[in-house]
Amino acid sequence: MGTREAAFLLGICCQRVRSLLAQGRIKGAFKKKGFWQIPVYGKRKMPIVIPGKRGPKGVWCHRRRENPTKIHVNQHFIKANGKMIKTYPEMTPEQLIPVISLKQTNRNDMGYQMEISGPCRIVYKPDEPLPCGAHLWIETYEPVKFLDTKFNPCTARLSYKDAEEMWLNYIAKTSRDTNLATG
Structure with a gap:
């Protein structure tokens, strides 16, 4: 090895x-x-x-490790990104919230693209969702490499806390814009 x-x-x-x-x-x-x-x-x-x-x-x-790495896509962040693109068409991909979530033992990291260099499987369990609520995900025991929007592996990995902070900033920004437009 x-x-x-x-x-x-x-x-x-x-x-x-x-x-x-x-x-x-x-x-x-x-x-x-x-x-x-x-x-x-x-x-x-x-x-x-x-x-x-x-x-x-x-x-x-x-x-x-007994439990495999689980990868799933966050629907809520996809919807938020779609709304952000409609509201602010000049946004770059780096400004969007990462939507792919990697759950590995006690870590939960977010990214834009991931590369799995070995066998993996797609799992659909509508009766047994993950604790995050996902019904469909990818499982693998192989290492997963994060890539950002420019295929750069260095800056691609975000903790869930940082992604959540981006999400909250987006909500605050849209509510401010709504208040300015109405008032």
Whole structure:
């Protein structure tokens, strides 16, 4: 397994895995033709990270994730974006509220585009919706890469809190505009 797969299983970024490899803290890891090969151990098939001697305890996953990553599209934000485009036609795509939601363990991130680099499945459960109310979503155990409107992976990921703040700013702006138009 390579650094990307190990990073996904451990729940940390690739750069952190590379720094652990440089410190010799991933058990049994070796380089083959310039690429790191990281073995997996035990029933759970996880890489083993050797804890550091000093400093705070490291934070990484010790067990394989049991629940898949869930991706769904927020209908309310799509409607709000449609209204914003009608009201303000000069808006750029970056000013719109991101509508794609990624739910992964205890995280909920929003984005404009996502790339799934492995197998996934589309699930429709009208009798068992997600806690957010979604009846249709995509499930995957593979890493998901966020892309913004210009296919730039750096600035694409927004926390749900930031997306919600954009939504509230939109509501405040439209109510101000309505008050100015009527009064």
